[in-house]
Amino acid sequence: MHQLAGLDLIAEAKLFFSSPDGDPLVALEKAHVTQLTLCDMLEQIADSIPGQISRETCSKLGGDLLPLIRNIHRFEEDILYPLAIERLGSTPAIEATVTRLQYEHCEDECFAEELADALYELGTGKAPKNPEAIGYMLRGFFEALRRHIAFEHEHLLRLMRQAATDGRDDLVTG
Numbered sequence: 001m002h003q004l005a006g007l008d009l010i011a012e013a014k015l016f017f018s019s020p021d022g023d024p025l026v027a028l029e030k031a032h033v034t035q036l037t038l039c040d041m042l043e044q045i046a047d048s049i050p051g052q053i054s055r056e057t058c059s060k061l062g063g064d065l066l067p068l069i070r071n072i073h074r075f076e077e078d079i080l081y082p083l084a085i086e087r088l089g090s091t092p093a094i095e096a097t098v099t100r101l102q103y104e105h106c107e108d109e110c111f112a113e114e115l116a117d118a119l120y121e122l123g124t125g126k127a128p129k130n131p132e133a134i135g136y137m138l139r140g141f142f143e144a145l146r147r148h149i150a151f152e153h154e155h156l157l158r159l160m161r162q163a164a165t166d167g168r169d170d171l172v173t174g
């Protein structure tokens with residue numbers, strides 16, 4: 001995706017998740033697509049340090065990163081996870097999944113704060129004091145976020161979609 005389109009998607013999703021509405025499963029897909037776009041953009045930046053970096057992209061991402069991540073986390077923790085427990089049942093497996101996901105949110109938010117500062121620094125156009133450290137930090141963040149999304153997709157979204165389909169089948173056959 002082009003960088004400007006990516007930035008627009010991120011800005012729009014940041015607003016959407018400040019008061020999300022509609023089908024929570026569709027919203028979760030939007031959260032995943034947006035965060036994966038963010039990961040790709042961060043990877044591009046990591047790959048180009050200390051060479052050609054778009055200052056504008058870095059400072060824009062520095063501003064949007066934390067609110068985006070926080071708004072998505074609030075949506076998932078306040079709306080989606082309770083709904084998952086309601087639809088899938090309060091089994092030990094689901095409880096463990098939700099606990100793990102919430103713990104990862106906590107870690108990612110801490111990480112996102114540091115990352116936002118680093119992106120601002122890159123956005124000033126001054127040569128970063130420690131380019132390797134910033135590259136390392138960027139990679140740590142987007143690799144963890146991609147793993148989180150894959151896990152959330154596999155252990156929550158897929159099961160919830162399945163439960164929704166099974167429910168509809170019951171209605172049709174019942």
Ligand SMILES: [Fe+2]
Nearest residue numbers: 076101148152
């Ligand atoms: Fe999540």
